[in-house]
Amino acid sequence: MTFNKIKYAIAIVVIMQAGTSCKKDFLEVAPRGTALEGNFYKTDGEVYQGLIATYDVMQWGNSGGYTMKMPLLSAASDDCYAGGSSPSDQPNWVAFDNFKMDSRVGPQVGLWSKNFTGVYRANILLAKMELNTSLTPAFKTRVAAEAKFLRAYFYFDLVRFFGRVPLITKMLETSELYTQKQVDPALVYTQIEKDLREAFSALPASVAATEKGRISQGAAKALLGKVLLYSNENAKMTEAASLLKDVNSNYGYQLLPNFGDIFDPKNKFSAESILEIPHSNNAAWGDWGFINGGEGNVAPQFIGADSYSGPLYSNGWGFCPVTESLVDFMKNDPRFAFTIIDGKDLKSQGATYTARYQNTDYFIKKYAPLAAVRATSGTAELNWPINEIEIRLADTYLMEAEALVRAGGDQGRAQTLLDLVRARVGLTSVPATIDNIYNERRLELATEGHRFFDLVRTKKAAAALTGFAVGKSEHLPIPQDEIDLTKGGITQNPGYN
Template sequence: MMNKKYIKCTIAIVAMMQVFVSCKKDFLELTPKGTALEDNFYKNETEVMQGIISVYDVTQWGTTGGYTMKMPLLSAASDDCWAGGSNASDQPNWVAFDNFNMDSRIGPQGGLWNKNYTGINRANLILSKIEKATTLSAAFKTRVTAEAKFLRAYFYFDLVRFFGKVPLITSVLPTDELYKQVQATPAQVYTQIEKDLRDAFPGLPATISAGEKGRISMGAAKAQLAKVLLYQNDNTKLTEAITLFEDINKTGNAYGYALLANYADIFNPANKFNSESILEIPHSNNAAWSDWGWINGGEGNVGTQFIGMDSYNGDTYSSGWGFCPVTLDLVNVLKTDPRFAATIIDGAALKTAGATYNTRYQNTDYFIKKYAPLKAFRSASGVAEQNWPINEIEIRLADTYLMQAEALVKAGSNPTRAKELLDAVRARVGLGSVPVTLDNIYNERRLELATEGHRFFDLVRTGKAVAVLGAVGFKANKSEYLPIPQTEIDVTKGNIKQNPGYN
């Protein structure tokens, strides 16, 4: 979405974008334009729009501080997938997260910290500029302010789930404050997330026009807030969460959301921004990138390249790098489920049909299908491995159905509605009704959302992580969070403290 040349201070929380861009084909497709001093920029709506796109841009990033693409990385941390790769030393940060053997220097924490604080600082910068601007129309100012607040909340939601206590920064910091930051409690961070999302509601449209797909809608903001409320495990927040979910999930909702009739169509790259998609991170091979020095300069989904079969030769799929082989545990729970064929590639069956690929570390002969590299979508320009135009759906309607059903059961409220929601998800794939219990809802989440990056946080927030992941190294009161990057502790001279259990 933008040129990625920028000036970065040692500490991630003071990274600041210094290069600006111009529009190419649609809202989120941009190519380099030139440079400008920040003090002389953001003077009109065109420049402010470029600034808000630079905040959106960070949601695509997956290679800051190493390969830290959120969706496959979280699948590897869960019981859905293993880390994979050529060997245990291929991506040691992934393997460390896979077996919960991280320390302050080994693990994916550096990239995840840097990405999210870069997004937060860009949001803070554009909010400060919008506040001072005098040439913006009221409607434009309202909408971009809402988008910046949503995005700041989005980045903080990832940070608080990954790290727990993190610095809470809601303004552009003066130089003498850069290294004095201390951590806020998770409760304080969640309070800010909730405020930003509620503030965003009035400024966002109910639906997004065809030329602006990728921008945030009011429905996405409401879904994100409802999810934030549910994830806090605070029963006093369930009533608001249920109300928000119902606004999104009800038949004839204002946002145009509806379950697709065919489950596999959700993940067809030719069917982007479909009626089931609520929050979707776009990727494209427009302005195809070819610089391995900074893959974030492009807009492609490198995670797709990661999960493909190594040196694959056969029909349908393109070659990948062999990461995230699917666990036999997930295979066994899905093998009689109608969603198996749309979720998992059976490599052994492909070999029987004449295909070949290299077996790699932790190979099971089963691979992620939902975001797999497909020959039909391989980029013909730039470096194809960097430019997969396959979007990531972060929140979709079946997910919000199941979250609302969960909230209703926890609140002891409207079991009839909870049953309707759970039944609808199952009926879409031809499955019958089951009793509406938390265990059945959690089981349905695993089957419905497998390999989409939800499972690890679901296990943590429901208290099931030790039972499910303990055998592979997960430890209570430690592994729920990543370690704080040692570089952040060092540069703040210990103002930022390490999470419990790490050294």
């Protein structure tokens, strides 16, 4: 049984379900079922279930509303618009797209809930293992490393989305539940780096075929390199470049010869994939409520053309139409055909679809709803078996090249890395300047969820994004419920009301 399939066979322990409702505080610890905390985590098998429950949060896209990271961040960037049937279809998406969020409107509830649930589960796992002397030593070491990676992963999203957040690295006592304070983002980054450094030294260099989806040493180093890069401190660029060079050179990752093959659902966990979140339709999930019970990916349903009829694709909901800006930027690039669906071409071949709000007749292709993999059981719209590739080799090549240029490091290697990414799609060399590297990131990684944070960290967001306000729009508002539940102990981000 593979790592991913185990998730369908177990009942997630109820003490790890806190934070899934927008009406509850993210620190809630009340048990909701039969497997109580005090009687659990006694054996390797029980601890493994706790680990799987922590990994499970990475898949979530239905916390406090639809908050699938890839399309949501594309809508916030200049790659896509929000779309949908009207501005009132998903107002939280439209507010993020236009940067007209407030404490109650925007995607913040789902993103806060998801990531603090992940932190909470990782903290429980680490605390319980620390007290358990009966676990197999090698098993305990690996699981602790994975839990630290996962806590770092969730906090990396939290600090990028919210800036100042509570930093919680232990199980909290009841008296501490509503007294948590936000900390400076630098302290969050310090904890993320600490967790990742401790994690990668204890992780395997590779994972078995039956364990695809578990974290490897290469993935942990890649995430740490990315964290150092995104911290935006030039003093950290040399270490970032070194870590990324190790990832790019020593773990067997390879660029796929055909760019389009990266996103083919038949190529899950390909040689180019470094950090990938698995999805499956095996769970046959059918609940339309905002409950994260299935293993499917709802993002393909969101971004498909509405009421589509024709070959290759299935009908979608018409969100995230690709902007004219991205179309113009990519129109002469070989990656266009694998990144963007041209609706006019589809219509010329006899297909039909309904134009929705902000329609441009261009749609995301990289994880579009392919008819061939549409679920045949459960609610098909919720069960797309299309994985999310969070980090892949072309990304780490470009991150290493950027770090080298910013650190004044080996410019020849930076040039080689940029050339490799371009040569894969038949493009000639361009100088490895920082602007050319940033342009290449947009071309190579378009609609994969990187663009918004790239614009923010490079201070280019205000020029590229309509409505973006410097000093405010870099972060989401804090959910109003968290401010209310803590009686103002948690405070709102600047510029929001």
